Amino acid sequence: MAVATRMILRAAALAGLMFAAAAVPALAATEAxxxxxxxxxxxxxxxxxxxxxxxxxxxxYTEVCAACHSLKYVHYRDxxxxxxxxxxxxxxxxxxxxxxxxxxxxEMYTRPAEGRDPFVSPYxxxxxxxxxxxxxxPDLSLMYKARENGANYMYGLLVGYVDAxxxxxxxxxxxxNLYFPGHAIAMPQTLFDGGVEYEHGPEATKEQxxxxxxxxxxxxxxxxxxxxxxxxxxxxxxxxxxxxxLYATKRKVWxxxx
Ligand code: HEC
Numbered sequence: 001m002a003v004a005t006r007m008i009l010r011a012a013a014l015a016g017l018m019f020a021a022a023a024v025p026a027l028a029a030t031e032a033x034x035x036x037x038x039x040x041x042x043x044x045x046x047x048x049x050x051x052x053x054x055x056x057x058x059x060x061y062t063e064v065c066a067a068c069h070s071l072k073y074v075h076y077r078d079x080x081x082x083x084x085x086x087x088x089x090x091x092x093x094x095x096x097x098x099x100x101x102x103x104x105x106x107e108m109y110t111r112p113a114e115g116r117d118p119f120v121s122p123y124x125x126x127x128x129x130x131x132x133x134x135x136x137x138p139d140l141s142l143m144y145k146a147r148e149n150g151a152n153y154m155y156g157l158l159v160g161y162v163d164a165x166x167x168x169x170x171x172x173x174x175x176x177n178l179y180f181p182g183h184a185i186a187m188p189q190t191l192f193d194g195g196v197e198y199e200h201g202p203e204a205t206k207e208q209x210x211x212x213x214x215x216x217x218x219x220x221x222x223x224x225x226x227x228x229x230x231x232x233x234x235x236x237x238x239x240x241x242x243x244x245x246l247y248a249t250k251r252k253v254w255x256x257x258x
Pocket of ligand 1: 060061064065066067068069133134135136137138140143147154157158184185186187188190191213
C-alpha cells in the first residue's frame with residue numbers, strides 16, 4: 001500500500017476513534033456531572049493555603065467527618081503547619097485515645113493521643129467501618145489527590161445532595177448525589193447550614209463548611225505544596241537569570257567573529 005493511502009487510512013481511523021470517544025458521555029446518562037468550579041487559595045503557581053479556612057476545616061472534619069472517616073497519614077504534630085502552637089496541638093490530640101503497650105506486665109493500655117500519633121480512626125478496621133455504613137468510608141488523607149479535579153469534586157460531593165428524580169429507584173442505604181459517579185452514594189448528606197458553629201469567621205453555610213473542609217483536606221494531602229511551589233518559582237527565576245547571562249556571554253564571545 002502506498003504510504004499516502006496508509007496515512008489517510010490511519011487518520012480516518014483516528015477520527016473514528018475520537019468520534020466514538022466523544023459520543024460516550026452522551027450515552028452514559030447516569031454519569032456524574034462536572035463539579036462546580038470554585039476558587040481555591042492554594043491553586044496557581046503562587047497558591048498558598050488559607051490557614052484560617054484550613055483551621056475551620058479541621059473543626060468541620062473533627063465535628064462531622066471524623067465520625068466515619070479516618071485520616072491516618074496525618075499526625076497531630078503536623079497541625080503545627082496550620083498555625084497551632086505546641087500546647088494547642090497537645091490539647092487537641094489529648095481529646096482522643098490510642099491503644100499502646102504492652103506495658104511491663106504485657107498488658108495493652110489506652111492513653112491520650114500525643115503529637116507523634118497519627119489521627120485516631122473512628123473504626124478499628126475496614127470490616128467494622130463497612131458493617132456500620134454499608135460501604136467502608138475511605139481514608140481521607142490522600143482523597144484530594146486520589147480524585148480527578150479533587151478540590152472541586154469533593155466540594156461538589158458535599159453540597160450535591162438532591163432528591164432523586166422520580167424515575168430513579170434508590171437502593172436502601174444510598175443517597176442521590178449529583179456529582180458522585182452513578183449518583184447513588186452510601187454517604188448521607190452531612191453538611192447543613194449552621195451544622196458547625198464557627199467562633200469567628202464567615203457564616204457557617206453548608207457551602208462555607210464544604211469549602212473549608214476541602215481546604216483542610218487539600219492541605220492534609222499535600223502539606224508540602226507551598227514549599228514545592230516556592231522551589232519551582234525559584235528554579236524558574238534561576239533559569240531566567242542563567243539564560244540572560246549565557247546570552248550576554250555568547251554576544252561577548254562572538255562579538256569579534258561577526
Ligand atoms: C455517617 C458517616 C459519614 C460521614 C459523617 C461522612 N462520610 Fe464521607 N463517606 C461515607 C461513606 C459510607 C462513604 C463511601 C460512599 C460510597 O462509596 O458509596 C464516604 C465517601 C466519601 C468520599 C469519597 C467519595 C468517592 O468519590 O469515592 C469523600 C470525599 C467523603 N466521603 C468526604 C467526607 C467529608 C469531607 C465528610 C465531612 C464533611 C464526610 N465524608 C462525612 C460516610 C460518611
